[in-house]
Amino acid sequence: MEFNTFYNKIQTDETMMETIQHGNSEYPFQLYYDDLALFDFHCVEWHWHVEFEFVFVQEGTATFWVGEKQLSLGQGTGIFINSKILHRYFSEGHAIVPNFVLKPTFLASADSLIYKKYIAPIQACKVDCIVFCREIKWQAEALELMQKILKAQESDKDRELVTLFLTQELWHLLYLHMDSEVLQKKxxxxxxxxxxxxxxxxxxxxxxxxxxxxxxxxxxxxxxxxxxxxxxxxxxxxTPVHYLVKYRLQEAAKLLATTEKKITVISGETGFENMDYFCKTFKKYYGRTPTEYRRKKQMDTDDREGIVQEVV
Incomplete structure (x- = not known):
């Protein structure tokens, strides 16, 4: 399975809701085979979406921020992230984290008894995430199902049907191990x-x-x-101020990669009044100076264009 390279920068609206469409109205399910090293800061930045999300840590270690929780997950573990929950995940190094997102209506029609009885209660409850580890039997079963869902994406014959069947089985397992009192807490x-x-x-x-x-x-x-x-x-x-600095750096990185503006201009346009501070801070977070970062992005673009030309 090839890594996701076409979608490695989270795009959100003003409320932090992710704007990309996952799947489509006919089949609202999407798999992403992600290497966090391909994301800026090795990070899937803050966002939320109406879809449920399941993430499997195939290699490495990743830190997840979900709602109010901060969790460090190692190889072979996984996590369920509930609908409309603000979240982010990050790795200091190499981390392969295949993940799939699905709309609640992928599991059952919104006007069905199945949806109202088994899906809506989990979607609306206070549970923001559930971690899966192999030491607990039912969670080990959940991890096996997640891996089967990932494997099913390699088949063209009956991929959609098998994915739906396995996802419903995974949801059933999740539902069976939800505390009834927890489900009632909105x-x-x-x-x-x-x-x-x-x-x-x-x-x-x-x-x-x-x-x-x-x-x-x-x-x-x-x-x-x-x-x-x-x-x-x-x-x-x-902190708010630290978040502001990181956001300015992300915007500066976009300008470095997509324009030929001078670095002094980009520094000023992204809120940095001191050029030296901008360069020092940029290197701290990106591991490269602004000039080196621009050069690397240009090389990556040239390589991708070369691959496309070879295919054509």
Missing amino acids: RENTASSQGRTQLMMQYIHQNFRQNLTLEDIAGQAMVSKSTALNLFRRYLHD
């Missing part, structure tokens, strides 16, 4: 605080070029500076 209690966090993130994304302060960021959600700090630490395991 997610509304955390919606407000997560919404405020998303408002502050949105403000950063729209105004990162300006000289923003913690007070400015907190004001957008009408909370105090201390509450803003607590919300970012709770959901993003970061």
Whole structure:
């Protein structure tokens, strides 16, 4: 199975909802065979989507931030991430993390008894994620099913049917081991605080070029500076100012890869008032100077174009 190279940068709207369509209306399921080393910062950045997500750590170690949790998962483990939960995952080095996303309606029609009885309760409950490890019998079974689903994608004969069957079996296993009391606890209690966090993130994304302060960021959600700090630490395991710097660097990286603007211009356009600080910080996060990063991206583009020409 070849690595996903066409989709290695998360695109979101102002609410942090991922904008790419996974699968299609006829078949709302999509597999991604990801190597985190191919992502900027070795990271699938903050986002959420209506789809359920299952991730299997095939090689290496990956750190997951899901809702309020931070989890380190090693080779052979996996995780389920619930619908509409803000999440992010990262690896310091090499990590192969095949993952698949599916709309709840992939499992059953929204107006069916199956959906209302077995799918909607998990989708709406306070469970943001479930980790699977081989030491627990039912979780080991879940991991085996995930691997069968990954394997099924290699067949053209009956891939869709087998995928649906195995995914329903995986969901059944998940449902059987959900505590009935947990299913009755709805997610509304955390919606407000997560919404405020998303408002502050949105403000950063729209105004990162300006000289923003913690007070400015907190004001957008009408909370105090201390509450803003607590919300970012709770959901993003970061501070607002540090998140702002990382977002500026990501935007600078896009300009370096897609334009011929001078580095001094890019530095200013992305909110860095000091050129030396920009270059030093960029190298800290990307492992390359801005010039080296631009050169590497250009080489990667030339290589891809060469491959396409050979195929044609």
